[in-house]
Amino acid sequence: MPESEQTMFMRSNGISAEGTRDQYADGKAAKVWEIFIGDKKSRTKNYCDFLVNLLRNRGCRRILDVACGTGVDSIMLVEEGFEVVSCDASDKMLKYALKERWERRKDSKFDNWVIEEANWLTLYDDMREYLQGGFDAVICLGNSFAHMLDNDGDQNQQKQAIRNFERCLKPGGLLLIDHRNYDTICNGGSAPSKSIYYNSQHMTDIKTSVLYVGGKPNIVTLDYLISTDEGISEFRLSYYPHQLEVFKKILKEIFGYGCYHEIFGDFKEINSNDTPAFYIHVIEKSK
Numbered sequence: 001m002p003e004s005e006q007t008m009f010m011r012s013n014g015i016s017a018e019g020t021r022d023q024y025a026d027g028k029a030a031k032v033w034e035i036f037i038g039d040k041k042s043r044t045k046n047y048c049d050f051l052v053n054l055l056r057n058r059g060c061r062r063i064l065d066v067a068c069g070t071g072v073d074s075i076m077l078v079e080e081g082f083e084v085v086s087c088d089a090s091d092k093m094l095k096y097a098l099k100e101r102w103e104r105r106k107d108s109k110f111d112n113w114v115i116e117e118a119n120w121l122t123l124y125d126d127m128r129e130y131l132q133g134g135f136d137a138v139i140c141l142g143n144s145f146a147h148m149l150d151n152d153g154d155q156n157q158q159k160q161a162i163r164n165f166e167r168c169l170k171p172g173g174l175l176l177i178d179h180r181n182y183d184t185i186c187n188g189g190s191a192p193s194k195s196i197y198y199n200s201q202h203m204t205d206i207k208t209s210v211l212y213v214g215g216k217p218n219i220v221t222l223d224y225l226i227s228t229d230e231g232i233s234e235f236r237l238s239y240y241p242h243q244l245e246v247f248k249k250i251l252k253e254i255f256g257y258g259c260y261h262e263i264f265g266d267f268k269e270i271n272s273n274d275t276p277a278f279y280i281h282v283i284e285k286s287k
C-alpha cells in the first residue's frame with residue numbers, strides 16, 4: 001500500500017473547533033472540487049440510474065439538495081427535469097453553482113433553479129419560503145453530512161440537522177443521505193482516492209488520519225493532494241466518523257422505528273459488497 005494511502009492514527013493540526021465552521025472558506029477545496037470529482041458524465045453514470053430511477057419510481061418531483069456545493073448533483077437533477085432547490089453553507093462552493101446557473105439561464109430549467117445559502121442547523125427557517133408543504137425528497141450526498149463534527153460529544157447538533165431535513169419533507173417524502181465507510185477507515189483502512197463520486201483523471205492522493213477522544217474515533221481528517229495542469233493543490237477536510245449502526249439508530253430515532261429505511265453500499269444492494277466506500281441511506285418520513 002503506498003504511504004499516501006496509509007491511515008495514521010494521530011492528532012491532526014488545524015481541526016476546527018466548531019462543528020458548523022465553513023471548511024471551504026479559504027477557497028482551496030472549492031477551486032479544485034470539480035477536478036477532484038472528475039468526469040461529471042462518469043460520475044453521473046455511476047449514480048444517475050440509481051438516483052434518478054429511485055426518485056422517479058417514488059414519484060418525487062421537487063427536490064431539496066441541502067449540500068449542493070458546486071452544484072454537481074443538483075445540475076444533474078435539473079437536467080433530468082426535476083424541480084430543484086439547492087443550498088449550502090459555503091459561499092465559496094455556491095459561487096460555482098451560481099455561475100453555472102447564470103451561464104445556462106436561457107434554458108428555463110436552469111432559470112427556475114433556486115440556489116440559497118443555508119445552514120443545516122437553521123435549515124427549516126432558512127428554507128421556509130420554498131417548503132410549499134414539504135419537498136418530495138431531501139438529498140445530502142457526497143459525504144457532506146460528516147462535515148458536521150461533534151464538539152459536545154453528544155451528537156446533538158447532528159440530530160438537530162437531521163431533524164431539520166425531516167421537517168423539510170412532506171409526509172411520505174424521502175431523505176437520501178450518505179457517509180463514507182468510516183467503520184473500515186477507523187479499523188485501520190483508508191479513504192480510497194477514487195470512488196463512486198470521485199473519479200479524477202488527475203493524480204489524487206488522500207492521507208487519512210484518525211483522532212481518538214476517550215478511546216473512540218472522533219474526527220477523521222483527510223489531506224487531499226491533487227495534481228492539476230496548474231500545479232499541485234492541497235487541502236484538508238475534517239469529518240465525523242459516522243459508524244453504520246449508530247447512524248442507523250439516529251435516523252430511526254428521528255424518523256420513527258416503523259419507517260421504511262434501506263441502506264445501499266456504493267448504490268448497490270448492501271450485501272453485494274463487504275466494504276463499500278460509501279453507505280447511502282434512503283429513509284421515508286411517515287405519511
Ligand SMILES: C[S@@+](CC[C@H](N)C(=O)[O-])C[C@H]1O[C@@H](n2cnc3c(N)ncnc32)[C@H](O)[C@@H]1O
Nearest residue numbers: 067068069088089090093119120141142144147
Ligand atoms: C463534500 S462537499 C459535497 C458537495 C456536493 N454534494 C458534492 O458531492 O460534490 C460538502 C458540502 O457540504 C456543505 N456543508 C457542510 N456543513 C454544512 C452545514 N452545516 N450546512 C450547510 N452546508 C454544509 C459544505 O459547504 C460543502 O459544500
